[in-house]
Amino acid sequence: MDYLVTVLLPQLLHGLVFGAALGLLALGLTVVFGLLGVMNFAHGELYMLGAYAGIAVVGATHSFWVALILAPLLVAALGAVTEVATLRPIYRRAPLYGLILTFGLALVFREGARQIWGGDMRRILPPVTGSTPLLGMIYPNYRLFLLGASSVLLLAIWLFFTRTRAGVLVRAAVQDAEMLDGLGVNVPRLFTLTFAGSAALAALAGLLLAPVFTVYPQMGVEMILLAFIVVILGGMGSMGGSVVAALVIGTAQSLFSLWMNPQRVAIAIFGIMIVVLIIRPRGFFGREGILE
Amino acid sequence: MAWRALAAFAALATLPALPGLPTYYLLLAFDALLFGAIAMSLDLLMGYTGLVSFGHAAFYGLGAYATAILLERGVLSVWACLGAALVVVGLYAAIVSYFATARRGIYFALLTLIFAEVVYTFFRYTQTFGGSDGIQGLPDALLWRGVAIDTPRRKYYLVLVYLAAAYAICRVVVTSHFGRVLVAIRENEDRARFLGYNVQRYKMAACMISALLTGTAGAIYPIRSAFATPDLMLWTESGEFIISVMIGGLGTLVGPILGGAFFTILRDKASSFVDWYFIVIGGVLVLIVLFMPAGLLGVRRLVGFRQWRHGA
Numbered sequence: 001m002d003y004l005v006t007v008l009l010p011q012l013l014h015g016l017v018f019g020a021a022l023g024l025l026a027l028g029l030t031v032v033f034g035l036l037g038v039m040n041f042a043h044g045e046l047y048m049l050g051a052y053a054g055i056a057v058v059g060a061t062h063s064f065w066v067a068l069i070l071a072p073l074l075v076a077a078l079g080a081v082t083e084v085a086t087l088r089p090i091y092r093r094a095p096l097y098g099l100i101l102t103f104g105l106a107l108v109f110r111e112g113a114r115q116i117w118g119g120d121m122r123r124i125l126p127p128v129t130g131s132t133p134l135l136g137m138i139y140p141n142y143r144l145f146l147l148g149a150s151s152v153l154l155l156a157i158w159l160f161f162t163r164t165r166a167g168v169l170v171r172a173a174v175q176d177a178e179m180l181d182g183l184g185v186n187v188p189r190l191f192t193l194t195f196a197g198s199a200a201l202a203a204l205a206g207l208l209l210a211p212v213f214t215v216y217p218q219m220g221v222e223m224i225l226l227a228f229i230v231v232i233l234g235g236m237g238s239m240g241g242s243v244v245a246a247l248v249i250g251t252a253q254s255l256f257s258l259w260m261n262p263q264r265v266a267i268a269i270f271g272i273m274i275v276v277l278i279i280r281p282r283g284f285f286g287r288e289g290i291l292e
Numbered sequence: 293m294a295w296r297a298l299a300a301f302a303a304l305a306t307l308p309a310l311p312g313l314p315t316y317y318l319l320l321a322f323d324a325l326l327f328g329a330i331a332m333s334l335d336l337l338m339g340y341t342g343l344v345s346f347g348h349a350a351f352y353g354l355g356a357y358a359t360a361i362l363l364e365r366g367v368l369s370v371w372a373c374l375g376a377a378l379v380v381v382g383l384y385a386a387i388v389s390y391f392a393t394a395r396r397g398i399y400f401a402l403l404t405l406i407f408a409e410v411v412y413t414f415f416r417y418t419q420t421f422g423g424s425d426g427i428q429g430l431p432d433a434l435l436w437r438g439v440a441i442d443t444p445r446r447k448y449y450l451v452l453v454y455l456a457a458a459y460a461i462c463r464v465v466v467t468s469h470f471g472r473v474l475v476a477i478r479e480n481e482d483r484a485r486f487l488g489y490n491v492q493r494y495k496m497a498a499c500m501i502s503a504l505l506t507g508t509a510g511a512i513y514p515i516r517s518a519f520a521t522p523d524l525m526l527w528t529e530s531g532e533f534i535i536s537v538m539i540g541g542l543g544t545l546v547g548p549i550l551g552g553a554f555f556t557i558l559r560d561k562a563s564s565f566v567d568w569y570f571i572v573i574g575g576v577l578v579l580i581v582l583f584m585p586a587g588l589l590g591v592r593r594l595v596g597f598r599q600w601r602h603g604a
Contacts, residue, residue, distance in 0.1 A: 039398065041531075086578055090585075095398070096344060097581050100538050103531050104577030111570035225409065225527065232402055263417030270410045277403055278391055 019250020028198030038098030044220025050203025079199025339543030342478030347404030353525030355510025381507030426521030541587030
């Protein structure tokens with residue numbers, strides 16, 4: 001019982017917190033994939049830029065809350081410009097080109113960040129300090145805030161896709177962009193806005209996780225791999241699947257690390273992924289025939 | 293075609309004889325040719341079979357570690373190193389290709405990627421093999437008793453011989469009936485199956501050839517660099533292989549050799565001029581995708597990646 005409250009429960013909550021943030025990252029990846037057919041390798045760098053933009057805004061305004069609004073907007077603007085300049089010309093090409101293009105963009109962003117902010121590890125102080133007694137244990141307030149904020153965001157995204165006209169348009173474009181174009185919707189603009197939105201989500205995840213993790217130019221590289229795993233595990237293009245898979249991977253990683261060293265944890269996560277891909281190749285909620 | 297290849301290799305063979313060529317350039321040529329050879333082996337999969345492997349860094353790295361571990365323990369024979377690398381990479385590639393070729397398109401890419409990450413994580417955290425530092429300070433390998441591969445010139449000829457052999461193997465493969473079946477699988481996997489070909493067995497064979505060639509390249513690398521680190525098998529390395537193939541032109545064999553060499557030299561030159569050379573490399577990639585999608589040598593039409601096409 002003691003073990004449950006002092007070890008298992010906090011670790012489980014850590015996992016959920018991380019999983020929810022990972023879900024934000026994976027959602028953007030999945031929507032861009034479903035809509036543009038591009039596996040966005042630069043997504044991890046947008047996540048990283050979100051954290052750095054946050055540091056810059058915090059430095060200028062001394063407010064984490066202003067940064068939480070401004071940083072995603074800045075990264076979204078960068079995403080929109082990038083989309084128009086580089087991705088728009090290659091919509092009709094095989095997805096492999098999108099992969100390579102975004103790989104190149106990732107290199108540019110990563111090195112750009114290193115040039116501007118240097119290669120050192122940085123930290124953001126959490127805007128909320130202290131901890132709260134919860135279910136018999138003490139849990140840091142910032143992580144509770146993180147869990148709450150991610151959950152609210154995920155709910156808001158779900159409402160956006162189910163209840164608003166814009167959300168329905170995006171889903172329609174995933175189904176059949178050509179048809180939507182024929183119906184008079186400005187599809188290129190929709191694509192650009194979606195890409196910008198996904199960039200904003202990645203930036204938000206980066207900034208929200210920054211007080212928990214450290215900020216450095218390479219921080220996106222490991223994260224993007226995990227996000228890819230989540231997207232595949234959830235089923236390519238399935239938004240609900242991505243969120244479920246993010247929570248599963250987040251908690252699995254966190255619980256495994258109780259009993260194993262980091263090496264075994266990583267290998268165990270990859271092992272789960274391999275087994276899932278072999279027995280359920282389309283992930284939890286994948287539809288047949290996507291990118292096969 | 294054959295005489296052109298012979299002429300090219302003859303020209304490359306005279307490179308060390310150039311008067312006043314600094315050692316530095318000979319070693320850069322080594323790296324360029326080695327990278328080109330790997331890109332060519334990957335082209336066998338990407339360009340001819342239509343399978344994009346994101347895990348070639350693991351074949352490369354395993355080969356490098358096989359050599360490094362033997363050299364570190366005093367087994368200096370090149371042949372022992374190459375043999376060990378072929379066995380290790382062959383076993384690993386057999387497992388990966390068995391599971392990965394059962395899936396198509398992006399799932400193949402991801403399975404190879406994840407298998408490679410498992411290998412990377414293993415070496416990254418195993419202290420017996422040096423952990424994240426890898427194995428450093430290796431002695432020179434011996435070609436046979438008393439003949440060490442110690443000068444840059446000898447190292448260069450080693451990689452040149454390897455490239456020539458690998459090119460000959462790839463050329464034979466793609467011109468054979470086997471190679472034509474691979475192209476048929478790329479163009480339409482289902483139809484190839486209806487014609488009675490065991491598609492998965494063909495794909496596995498293509499994977500094995502490509503993996504073994506890449507593993508051999510990996511086994512040669514520590515002979516020049518005197519180290520093997522886990523970074524050799526990081527997934528970004530696999531990304532660089534793919535990029536080299538794309539720069540050179542899919543499905544051309546010679547193109548990826550040029551692409552790999554171009555990429556190596558670009559990385560080296562850019563890094564000696566500016567600190568922010570990754571921006572240059574990334575920018576060049578973006579420009580190539582936008583304005584030169586078929587690569588340096590590519591055919592003018594986009595190679596038929598049916599399995600990759602959205603929703604196909």
